[in-house]
Amino acid sequence: MKSFIKLAIRNVKRNLHSTLLNGVGLTLSVIVLLLIFSLSRGIEEQIVSRSIKFETGALALNFDKTTMSHKNEFGDTLLKKVVSVLKSNPEIGDYSYRICPKKSLLYLENNTQSIHLIGIQEKELPILSNQLKILSGEATFGKKSKGILISNGIADAYHLKIKDECNIMLQTVDGSINLNNFSITGIFRYTSQMNKENVYMNYNEAKSLYNTNLPSRILLNIKDLQQTELLKINLFNQLKHKECLSSKPYQCDGYTISSYTDQVGMAKTLSKFNRYGMLSIATFLILISFIGFWSMQLENIHSRSKEIGTLLSLGFSRLSVKSIFLYESILISLFYFIIGAVIALILIVGINLHEGIYLGDNASFAFGSSIVNPLLNENDLFLTFIMIICYPLLATLISLHTLNKKKIIQLLKRN
Amino acid sequence: MLILLSSLSCFAANKEEPHYLELLDKCLYIEYGTARMEVYIKNKVIRYYEMESYRKGEKLRMEFSAPATEKGRKMLSNETNLWMYLPRTSKVIKLPLKQSFMGSDASNRDLMRIAYKKDYTILKKTAKGNTIIELELKAKDTSVSYNSMILTVDTQTMTPIKQEMYSLSRKLIKTMTFEKSVKVDGIYMPSIYIITDELRKNTTTKLVYSQLKRKNDKPIEFFTLASIRR
Numbered sequence: 001m002k003s004f005i006k007l008a009i010r011n012v013k014r015n016l017h018s019t020l021l022n023g024v025g026l027t028l029s030v031i032v033l034l035l036i037f038s039l040s041r042g043i044e045e046q047i048v049s050r051s052i053k054f055e056t057g058a059l060a061l062n063f064d065k066t067t068m069s070h071k072n073e074f075g076d077t078l079l080k081k082v083v084s085v086l087k088s089n090p091e092i093g094d095y096s097y098r099i100c101p102k103k104s105l106l107y108l109e110n111n112t113q114s115i116h117l118i119g120i121q122e123k124e125l126p127i128l129s130n131q132l133k134i135l136s137g138e139a140t141f142g143k144k145s146k147g148i149l150i151s152n153g154i155a156d157a158y159h160l161k162i163k164d165e166c167n168i169m170l171q172t173v174d175g176s177i178n179l180n181n182f183s184i185t186g187i188f189r190y191t192s193q194m195n196k197e198n199v200y201m202n203y204n205e206a207k208s209l210y211n212t213n214l215p216s217r218i219l220l221n222i223k224d225l226q227q228t229e230l231l232k233i234n235l236f237n238q239l240k241h242k243e244c245l246s247s248k249p250y251q252c253d254g255y256t257i258s259s260y261t262d263q264v265g266m267a268k269t270l271s272k273f274n275r276y277g278m279l280s281i282a283t284f285l286i287l288i289s290f291i292g293f294w295s296m297q298l299e300n301i302h303s304r305s306k307e308i309g310t311l312l313s314l315g316f317s318r319l320s321v322k323s324i325f326l327y328e329s330i331l332i333s334l335f336y337f338i339i340g341a342v343i344a345l346i347l348i349v350g351i352n353l354h355e356g357i358y359l360g361d362n363a364s365f366a367f368g369s370s371i372v373n374p375l376l377n378e379n380d381l382f383l384t385f386i387m388i389i390c391y392p393l394l395a396t397l398i399s400l401h402t403l404n405k406k407k408i409i410q411l412l413k414r415n
Numbered sequence: 416m417l418i419l420l421s422s423l424s425c426f427a428a429n430k431e432e433p434h435y436l437e438l439l440d441k442c443l444y445i446e447y448g449t450a451r452m453e454v455y456i457k458n459k460v461i462r463y464y465e466m467e468s469y470r471k472g473e474k475l476r477m478e479f480s481a482p483a484t485e486k487g488r489k490m491l492s493n494e495t496n497l498w499m500y501l502p503r504t505s506k507v508i509k510l511p512l513k514q515s516f517m518g519s520d521a522s523n524r525d526l527m528r529i530a531y532k533k534d535y536t537i538l539k540k541t542a543k544g545n546t547i548i549e550l551e552l553k554a555k556d557t558s559v560s561y562n563s564m565i566l567t568v569d570t571q572t573m574t575p576i577k578q579e580m581y582s583l584s585r586k587l588i589k590t591m592t593f594e595k596s597v598k599v600d601g602i603y604m605p606s607i608y609i610i611t612d613e614l615r616k617n618t619t620t621k622l623v624y625s626q627l628k629r630k631n632d633k634p635i636e637f638f639t640l641a642s643i644r645r
Contacts, residue, residue, distance in 0.1 A: 211583055
């Protein structure tokens with residue numbers, strides 16, 4: 001075996017031209033595969049992590065309108081109970097309040113724009129500025145907390161800029177119309193159609209505008225995400241009244257408990273769809289590459305038929321001759337896999353240092369996000385390695401099949 | 416003696432004091448009318464509708480006759496719901512009451528619901544002249560659309576002249592101006608309604624009513640979902 005490997009190494013060095021051609025193809029395949037895997041994994045991870053960190057929390061307590069209304073005398077008691085339960089659970093890292101009225105309107109001088117209004121607490125502003133790139137202004141609500149943050153989608157559509165005034169109107173938790181004046185303190189870059197219409201304001205201002213006694217939602221961040229479902233059950237058991245008659249899971253007495261998996265399902269589906277879509281493109285490219293490699297190996301074997309004939313006439317078995325070619329294929333695959341992997345890694349690191357790839361405003365329809373940060377994983381690296389070893393090996397094996405019926409004389413006579 | 420006098424004066428005051436809100440409800444209540452609605456932006460008519468409206472108690476039915484694209488469309492509302500029948504698809508859809516009425520400055524609720532007495536109490540009355548009084552109204556419940564209103568009333572005809580609608584935060588949202596009072600079955604009512612959205616500049620909606628009647632002879636079945644599908 002050692003001698004066959006030595007022969008294989010010598011042959012690779014001697015047939016540099018064809019080795020190089022094959023190698024370039026292999027390198028490109030490695031780069032393409034690794035980029036595809038890392039991009040699709042990155043999309044999935046960042047959608048989920050962004051959603052968990054900022055949009056949904058690992059768990060969320062959602063209150064219904066009737067519970068939130070000032071008419072509900074037990075609202076304060078319920079909130080105190082919830083807070084004490086949250087504090088008594090060491091698995092819960094932090095929690096924050098949100099106000100999320102449905103169907104709000106941004107009133108401009110000559111236009112109205114429907115928006116998703118989100119009232120957040122000041123402590124969440126650093127997280128917001130990490131999650132969303134602030135294009136102009138700052139991630140603050142101003143000195144009097146009368147500031148709002150809008151997306152560049154809305155800003156560009158209505159030619160809005162920092163310090164512009166606008167009115168926000170909504171239907172309060174009881175149904176009355178309420179309206180107040182705000183000024184734009186920051187414009188963020190939206191990353192999906194979902195957050196294009198988001199408008200962030202101070203929690204207390206939103207609470208006053210919505211005329212509510214309770215937050216719409218309490219987002220909980222958990223130290224260990226694996227414990228989410230278990231904690232959901234525990235929280236529900238700790239919070240529910242004995243008389244809770246609701247037949248719906250995790251819903252009782254004016255609130256519902258949901259986990260991030262309930263809410264990011266669509267995003268995960270989208271990212272998985274992307275992954276399989278990209279994989280199918282990669283598979284198609286690998287197929288093309290396989291056909292190319294196969295034809296080159298056929299040509300390689302044909303051009304070395306005298307060499308093969310000589311080895312056979314010297315007493316080498318057909319199997320051992322074939323194994324030389326297979327070792328050659330593995331060596332080439334190995335060598336160019338390493339080159340391709342290094343280049344791919346450099347590209348991935350470079351993209352991440354550059355804050356990701358911006359695919360355009362409408363890319364979020366297909367990719368769930370306009371910005372993509374590739375994320376490489378050892379499983380993906382291993383899978384790529386296996387594919388890059390296997391398909392040239394298979395191509396070589398199929399090409400070598402032509403030798404089976406050839407006589408030594410025929411091989412030696414070939415030009 | 417003093418107690419007797421004061422109670423007598425109260426009685427006298429109560430007897431003379433009109434029930435403004437009840438009278439306004441009666442004033443604006445008609446069971447039949449044709450209307451032309453025009454939506455203006457920068458004093459130009461950008462769209463118009465012609466319709467017939469029928470009312471029975473809290474139920475209201477509207478049938479559109481113009482423009483041609485809207486002909487055959489029907490709306491039916493009760494206190495809490497609103498439906499629209501679309502003749503092209505033969506479907507009935509549910510609409511929110513707070514939504515703008517056919518893209519105008521008035522909401523569906525503004526035009527469908529007449530319930531001053533039910534929804535509001537009078538906080539303050541201010542005389543603005545010999546025959547004009549200004550009423551400051553406060554919603555009885557936080558579920559009422561406009562938390563407060565200022566209503567200017569002509570006490571001679573007992574018709575509204577102007578209605579300013581305010582949000583919970585005391586910001587002026589809309590103004591409704593009433594013009595050209597006509598007598599219908601012995602009670603005056605305005606025949607022209609002009610609605611101005613105070614938040615958007617240069618936009619108004621004008622509703623001109625004609626052929627007004629206090630009563631119609633439509634049966635109760637006329638105000639059902641099944642009947643608007645026909």
